[in-house]
Amino acid sequence: MIRKLFFSFVGIVSFVSTSNAQFEICNTSETIPELKLSLCSVVKTPLFHEPGKEETIDLFIRKFPAKEKREGSIWLIAGGPGESGASFYPLITKFKEIFPHLDIIVPDHRGTGASSKICPEQESLESANGIALANDEWGPCFGQMFGNIPYTQAFSITNAAKDLGVLINNLSGEGKRYIYGVSYGTQLVLRLMQQNMVKVDGVLLDSLVPLQDDGDFDLSKRSQVTDKVGRMVLQNFDTTNPKGVNLASRLEKLIERSQSDKKFAEQIPGQNLSSILGMMLDIPDARNKLPSIIEGLEKNDFKVLNDVVQDIINFYKDYGSKYDTSPSSIPLVQIITASENNLRPGMKKVDVVEEAKGLLFTSPLPNLIAENTMPTYQRDQYFTIIPQKMPPTLIFQGTLDPKTDYDGAVRHVKKLSKVGEVTLVSVTDAPHFVALFAQNSFAKIAAEFIEGKSITQTIVNDEYVALKK
Structure with missing residues (x-):
């Protein structure tokens, strides 16, 4: 859908790099409800942002004009690092309600969505599999990356x-400026703050990444x-509904069985029980089924497990299936991760397997980033440091975040608090x-922050994420 919208739009948009940048109607026939009336540019x-280098790339930006009398703008910065701005499109209606007086501006950062890619041909919207790489596109993509290493x-x-x-300096318009970033987007926003390029009235960070030199929480961990x-x-479920042997001990036996009983393992999706269970921690409804999954597996009943896995597949499919620019750029993820966010670049895949022994819940990420073969870039003067000064900043962090660890976020907040007014809201x-x-x-809370109110509620209980009692 967006593939057609984008290319029909390209014919009328102004390609600019200075303050005369403009937004135009993306396509008058656009049918996706949440994208109606949005504007594009x-x-x-510059590709390199260095003197004497003239090569350029294209960045795609979508704007949702303020619902009510306009007072400024807020930029939504996606995570990943391979995710495009499309990751916010399902939430746009909600963001409009939260920030009715602000233009909502959503860029596809370089390497994602409808912006220029690391592998321009293979990650094209018009390629066989869209911007997601098909199996036979990996080889040519590798060839592109190694054939033009400076570009990569x-x-x-x-x-x-x-x-x-x-973008912020040229496209924000008059009035107040705010930035919201989630996950990797928080790292990208903080890197922007390090450079003192823009003046903003406030920053909102959601699921804050750990400090780059925090060896307890880098991506290899x-x-x-x-x-x-x-x-x-699991401990929470044991506390609220104790039933003899604790769930962790019961799950440990099941994982051992999945590694020794071939017939049992063959009935587990992907035949990796700890990885499947780790995936469930991202979604509250799935997470609440863990006791039932354990009980079922002990009886050789795989129905609850398979039903939850299908629910997760449906959740992600429903969340982004309408947008052609949704798929994450794996090359970008691997380049940035290997260059800056893996503190153990020498880690081998056998090391990942060894470290996973005894873990009940695992992530596929350490195995994916081990033994990197991608061309990396040199870390620069911004690596591991924090901004010299922060504008008023509001940080939301879940206490059971399985990706950006809560304790890692707290350590980061302590450092950021030394250079500005930073408020951490912990969501139980x-x-x-x-x-x-x-x-x-x-x-x-976000609306209160934008309105300039003091944030007094810093520990929040939300019924939609509360663990089932």
């Missing part, structure tokens, strides 16, 4: 942040983080992406 920015290395966090600076949260979930039991899963609590 494609802006050329330009897709860095710092360059993406500089892109944001250009994702399975340990996931296991920690999973055990906390919330997983990753508070604005998605704890919408009412996020809406209330």
